[in-house]
Amino acid sequence: MTRLPFPVTLARKIYTSMVRIRSFEERICRLYSQQEMRCPVHLSTGQEAIAAGTLIQLRRQDYVVSTHRNHGHLIAKGAALKSMFAEMYGRQTGCSRGKGGSMHMSFPQAGIAGTSAIVAGGLPIAVGLAWGSVLQKNRRISAVFFGDGAVDEGTFYESLNFASLKKLPVVFVCENNFYATNSPQKARQTNPRIHEIARFFRIPGTCIDGNDVVAVYTAAAGAIERCRKGAGPSLIEARTFRWKTHVGVESDLEKGFRRQEEVALWFRRCPVKRFERYLLSRGMVSQQWIDTVRESVDKEISRAVEFARNSPYPRPETESTDV
């Protein structure tokens, strides 16, 4: 890891954000078998650094658009954990009032415009949000997260082209975890270097270790600055790995979809542990501080789950509202 490009107070915030994401999804794993969260869940465990390192730098009114694997982005951008849990529990108090489930959460008051479970579906929408802020001169920028799978779709290229053409304030963040479901990147793309695609569109493209939150922060800082200056979009390819099955709370290793060495390698690169060791070894935080953070996050999550479970289900007649 490189030298810290941000003050210790910010480092602590970023760490806390990562712990919140990790703990949120660990809690889902613990509770999912109770079958009260009756929706498919796509966990981002192992990929937390990308959401936290990028979104901590956005303002509340800046936009973010995400995918089926969206929990980290929502949490890092400031969605309320209780309304996320309530959504997964199918309750009226959920951020989508029980209409969306885990795959479809939005939180407009924190700039979270929405999440699409259609691969690459969010890309042009993020470009449109950026166009909206340019035209209305409200200085909002737009960040869009997508997987390596989205690079297979035509709209990925069309979105880059349009954003570049109009010099729009978009940060394209590709979370390259090397798989789309169980289809490896090399079975779908001849050039694994996704960031190189940006260059063709005259967009700066960088490739970083997505499990190194400092690297994520630095790359995102550059991209965001370009947006704020009106210099146009950037693309960040953040390489990472998802620890859980594509959908659900199991592990691909147990299911026999991954090799032991591959999984072990990525477990060693745990983004949360890494940043924790980094901060501890430099005396930026104490073990006691870490324990306190984990404890308070745990309590926050318990309260959120409690809130969700105690919330009413939507009234049946709301099935036909909001159309």
Add this chain to the structure above:
Amino acid sequence: MWDKAPEQSSSGRNQKPRARGRGRLLSYREAIREGLLQAMEQDRRVFLFGEGIDDPAGVFGTTAGLQQRFGAGRVFDTPICENTLTGIAIGSSLAGLRPVLIHMRTDFLLMSMDQLANHAAKWKYMFGGATPLPMVVRAVIGGGWGSAAQHSQPLQAIFAHIPGLKVVMPACAYDAKGLLLSGIAEQSPVLFIDHRWLYDEKDAVPAAAYRIPLGKAHVVRKGSRLSLICVSFMRKLALQAAAELAKEGIDVEVIDVRTIKPLDMVTINRSVGKTGRALVLDFGYSFCGITAEIAARISRDVFGSLKAPVYRIGLPDTPTPASPVLEKCFYPGPDAITDTIRRIMRGQKRVGKHR
């Protein structure tokens, strides 16, 4: 857990599967797989492709082991680019192959719409029939477990709406295999839509390859008082409802349309001409849906025999909600059918708001 159907109040008991004729009992899932396998054995031009079809899960088990059997040249995983894959199917068909393009969900077909509607559906006609265009696009419907708005859309009506596409929707294992083999043998594009709530339903299926002609409905149960005309999964509910109503002395005829385009109005009209009452069921949106088409034709063709208006049950005019309580309102169960039929039989004016 991805595969679970939402809970339904079931007033009708499940039909026990019985091996009729010379078939073995085979599940809907296995029947589709066998159809694909035999099509590939019979005709070297047939190949299968689609996102994740080589996955150990094998598109709900329907493509399991086929790559091992036929090799990666004829069964392969693809990039996630549905529209382009559809164009590739068209091109390879024009070059003499018989592509079968497989999607896990019908929602993704919306990505294919340009190649499907502007190209596949038109190619034969706009060049005056110069070249045939055999190709099958197979996709899966059926949501549940909070699949929600983007992973559960039954879009059969949209495809049927486009001139130049045939739409096949089997509701039992026997039909699935026979219609799939026919679809692959067709000379123009066929959409084959299977329903995931049916995958474990068993039925007698002959081991040999056989074809069921497109455009032939099937009278699944004979009856005299009302014709229950159904599409896809609704056949299962229709049979449950018919069994329930039989106990009350209401003798219902059940017709599975099997292919919504071409549509077999002869069989449907013959039945309604006899019973004088019709309820049309689709696992799809009622608004501008298949049920509307069928109901309009019945009302015109056998108007003189009708003793009651033609009613319909389908999905409401809303996207699919995620919450289990809302899903329950969204998907009709067998009770909706039995209730509606009782009201029709009593000659009630108000049969139900979506009917």
